[in-house]
Amino acid sequence: KKATDLQFTSTVESSDSSTEENLGRMKRKLKPNARLQDFITETKGRKKLQTLPYVKPKPSKVQEKDSSSSDESDLNIVFPQANSLKPIFHEQNSSTNGLESDSESVASVYCVPKSDKNNFRAATADRQHLLKEIFPDRSSTGELDAEPKVLSNIRGELRRFQEVVIKELKEIKTDLEIVRSSVVRQNQSRKPTCPFRIPFSNxxxxxxxxxxxxxxxxxxxxxxxxxxxxxxxxxxxxxxxxxxxxxxxxxxxxxxxxxxxxxxxxxxxxxxxxxxxxxxxxxxxxxxxxxxxxxxxxxxxxxxxxxxxxxxxxxxxxx
Incomplete structure (x- = not known):
């Protein structure tokens, strides 16, 4: 007969029939794995989500009122009447200057009040006065007619200077030719001499x-x-x-x-x-x-x- 009582956790089977009956009791209970337990819980949660019943969304109620009217009521905006609005563009007078007309149009675009418009005109007048002092009108002073005369005078002086320089260079060239020819004649006429006493005798x-x-x-x-x-x-x-x-x-x-x-x-x-x-x-x-x-x-x-x-x-x- 084989041993049956080795350990209380042993799974050794004996040939006795009584041991076969108590086999389930004598088996050691295994601890569940942590990773396996997490996987099991996740899969169970997914199955629950998949088995949830489909809920049909409720239809939204159509607003009877207009959205623009609701927005206006929320913002409490009071729109002015068409008769009370100021005109954006004004007619320009032919007698006004270009800068003044531009300034008036700009002021009218931005709907500047009359009090601010007078200040703006005064500022533009001061600016025009400064521009005239910095950049004077040459047509009124006659400087435009004087500039071409000055340039023509400078060109004339340069032309005369070039003529004088060319004339002097020609004279210098002729003088050099004369000197060169005289030197050549002297060299040809003069016979070379020995720089020391000859013939050698001692x-x-x-x-x-x-x-x-x-x-x-x-x-x-x-x-x-x-x-x-x-x-x-x-x-x-x-x-x-x-x-x-x-x-x-x-x-x-x-x-x-x-x-x-x-x-x-x-x-x-x-x-x-x-x-x-x-x-x-x-x-x-x-x-x-x-x-x-x-x-x-x-x-x-x-x-x-x-x-x-x-x-x-x-x-x-x-x-």
Whole structure:
């Protein structure tokens, strides 16, 4: 036989028939859920509302009296008779001014009393007087006729001033042309000169030329350009012949080898090159070669080659 008395809330069933009879008594009562209880109450309320009987609305009684008459009786408004109303618009007199007529019409629209109308006319008269003082009538004073005369006089003065200025500018232009032509003629007639003493015969002359070229290279350049030549070789030779004496040129070469002085280290070298490059389309390498050959062959100039050939022939005959 199974146990039957485990707990007072137990739902365990036994095989005995007496326990089956008391099953409903021994079951534990469950507490209802709060949310479920609210849902149940809401649904019950809805069902009650749906089951309410339809009540037919009662028909409203039609008012026998007119609404306007009832409103008038409520507000107690007394409407004046048509004969007692003042006219809104008045006829305007032709002799009155425009502003006065406007003021009267405005006053009549607003139904201004006669006492206020007189005050309004006085105020408009004062306003018109002030407007005449601020903005006077130019037609009566003659200022409208005077303004075009003033403008015409100003235009005439400006026109005369422009004519005078144009005339002066033409005279200045002619004077400038005369001065320019005279300067050009002087430059063409005047031959450029060397700014230092030439030809070089000693080192002092070279030092003096370097001091001058430190501040004035343009005049020496113009002097070099003035020589010209049929070629760059001829142009360089013509300049160097004027710069060096034959005896002093024997002490120079281009690079300064063999216990000689270097021509490329002198201050005149870059100035001579720039002058020749302006006159001929050559490179600086060509000018270096021309200057080197000039100093290399210096001993053959001024009859040096003939003397050397004569001395060599004399020695050969003696032998």
């Amino acid at each position: 080192d002092c002359d070279v030092t003096a030329s370097e001091e001058v070229l430190y501040s004035d290279k343009e005049s020496f350049k113009n002097w070099c350009v003035s020589f010209g030549g049929i070629s760059a070789h001829d142009h360089v030779r013509r300049i160097l012949v004027r710069l060096f004496t034959h005896e002093y040129s024997l002490r120079f070469n281009f690079t300064g080898k063999g216990n000689k002085k270097a021509y490329k280290n002198l201050a005149i070298y870059p100035v001579v090159n720039s002058a020749v490059l302006e006159s001929h389309r050559v490179t600086e390498l060509v000018l270096e070669q021309v200057a080197g050959n000039f100093f290399r062959n210096a001993k053959d100039r001024n009859g040096g080659r003939a003397k050397r050939q004569k001395s060599s022939s004399n020695t050969s005959t003696q032998n």
